[in-house]
Amino acid sequence: MSRLAAGDMEAAAELYDRYAGQILALARRILRNDGDAEDVVQEVFSQVWRNARSFESHRGSVGAWLLVIARTRSIDRLRARQARPDNVAEAYPESIADRSVPVPDQLLSEEQAARIRQALVALPDAQRTALELAYYEGLTQSEIAQRLTEPLGTVKTRIRTALMTLRQRLRS
Amino acid sequence: MSTNRHDAVSALLGEYALGQLSTQERRDVEEHVRDCSECASELRELTAVMHGLARAPESVVPPLHLKQRVLGTLAHEPGAHAPRIAHRSVFASRTWLAVAASLIVVLGSALFLTVQRQRQTTDEFRRAQNELSELRARLDDFSGQTDLALSILTAGDMKRIELAGSDAWRASSARAYWSPSRGLLLVADQLPVPPPGRIYQVWVIGGTTPVSAGLLGSQRPGRGMLVAPPPSALAPGTVTVAVTDEPPGGLPAPSGSIRLAGSL
Numbered sequence: 001m002s003r004l005a006a007g008d009m010e011a012a013a014e015l016y017d018r019y020a021g022q023i024l025a026l027a028r029r030i031l032r033n034d035g036d037a038e039d040v041v042q043e044v045f046s047q048v049w050r051n052a053r054s055f056e057s058h059r060g061s062v063g064a065w066l067l068v069i070a071r072t073r074s075i076d077r078l079r080a081r082q083a084r085p086d087n088v089a090e091a092y093p094e095s096i097a098d099r100s101v102p103v104p105d106q107l108l109s110e111e112q113a114a115r116i117r118q119a120l121v122a123l124p125d126a127q128r129t130a131l132e133l134a135y136y137e138g139l140t141q142s143e144i145a146q147r148l149t150e151p152l153g154t155v156k157t158r159i160r161t162a163l164m165t166l167r168q169r170l171r172s
Numbered sequence: 173m174s175t176n177r178h179d180a181v182s183a184l185l186g187e188y189a190l191g192q193l194s195t196q197e198r199r200d201v202e203e204h205v206r207d208c209s210e211c212a213s214e215l216r217e218l219t220a221v222m223h224g225l226a227r228a229p230e231s232v233v234p235p236l237h238l239k240q241r242v243l244g245t246l247a248h249e250p251g252a253h254a255p256r257i258a259h260r261s262v263f264a265s266r267t268w269l270a271v272a273a274s275l276i277v278v279l280g281s282a283l284f285l286t287v288q289r290q291r292q293t294t295d296e297f298r299r300a301q302n303e304l305s306e307l308r309a310r311l312d313d314f315s316g317q318t319d320l321a322l323s324i325l326t327a328g329d330m331k332r333i334e335l336a337g338s339d340a341w342r343a344s345s346a347r348a349y350w351s352p353s354r355g356l357l358l359v360a361d362q363l364p365v366p367p368p369g370r371i372y373q374v375w376v377i378g379g380t381t382p383v384s385a386g387l388l389g390s391q392r393p394g395r396g397m398l399v400a401p402p403p404s405a406l407a408p409g410t411v412t413v414a415v416t417d418e419p420p421g422g423l424p425a426p427s428g429s430i431r432l433a434g435s436l
Contacts, residue, residue: 009326012246016239021231024238029229038238045242049249067226072191102189102219108227116224135225140192163186166221167214 030074060103075138327351335434379409
């Protein structure tokens with residue numbers, strides 16, 4: 001990352017090779033559109049490039065950080081496309097995204113990531129749908145309740161339960 | 173720290189991790205988590221779950237043009253340069269525009285840039301998409317070379333060499349990007365058709381001994397490109413890059429006239 005902060009193009013190329021595939025996959029999942037997803041990949045790397053200096057290593061894994069940015073950018077774009085007002089006060093401008101979104105210390109191993117992938121598929125439909133709307137569409141609990149025409153309390157419980165299941169899968 | 177507060181925040185940790193909280197709510201959570209190891213631990217787990225959700229969509233192989241686009245854009249950003257700059261930094265100046273432009277032109281990605289800039293009518297867009305798929309198919313032939321080309325362009329020891337010619341080659345423009353550690357990228361435009369039954373061969377001359385870098389490939393009449401690793405057994409001395417025309421298949425040593433040449 002320090003090489004990136006120093007403007008090292010080679011470091012940028014290495015970072016691209018390592019993470020672009022994952023970033024693109026996440027962006028495609030959120031946006032369901034190849035062109036938009038590629039735009040997001042571009043934005044992520046530009047943002048990382050500009051903010052490399054302010055990324056301290058104690059904040060966590062670079063790869064995980066990239067995916068956090070990828071999700072944020074993708075959801076911003078999704079909101080714009082859906083002409084959906086941002087009910088969460090403000091979209092994450094770059095500086096806030098840098099500081100406030102938690103980043104895990106380490107990347108999950110392939111095996112751990114696979115476990116989550118399977119656990120997600122195995123969730124009861126109602127729980128999975130609610131969680132996916134929250135994560136891959138960036139909806140708030142109220143928005144999800146509206147979308148599913150379910151009571152807010154029900155939605156909260158479903159998401160909490162789903163998250164608990166996934167946490168347990170990671171622990172075992 | 174009241175249990176009420178703890179319970180209240182604890183219930184919000186999931187929403188916090190999902191990014192569903194307002195700025196104020198986020199601050200409240202962060203303030204509490206700082207002092208509560210139980211919540212901190214739960215938040216760590218939730219953060220890992222979030223990362224797992226990010227990884228759930230299986231990784232894909234990005235299309236080739238995307239790497240060029242991303243790195244090309246970064247190179248325009250302030251501060252971009254290749255590592256361990258020897259003499260002058262190509263990237264610190266606007267010459268990067270020329271570098272990117274010639275590579276893009278030769279690889280036919282200019283169309284891609286146009287598509288990105290104007291998404292006008294659906295018809296235009298669809299036509300552009302078709303051309304793009306066609307180009308991508310041709311680009312796939314060069315796929316191994318695109319990575320090498322990019323690595324040459326980003327090499328710290330890369331130097332740019334302008335080639336010039338005379339007579340029929342006076343109007344040709346050719347540029348070589350030479351990295352002793354990575355290889356040679358040569359792009360040529362407005363090349364006359366070689367004399368009948370001849371092909372273009374590229375040479376790297378160290379001192380006085382020419383070593384073949386390979387045959388110039390052409391995707392379209394008038395355009396030529398070569399991407400090659402550094403030729404072995406290059407004698408020390410000033411580097412000259414030259415293009416001659418040779419019999420089909422090329423020769424181990426140049427026999428034809430030098431059509432284009434340039435030196436460091």
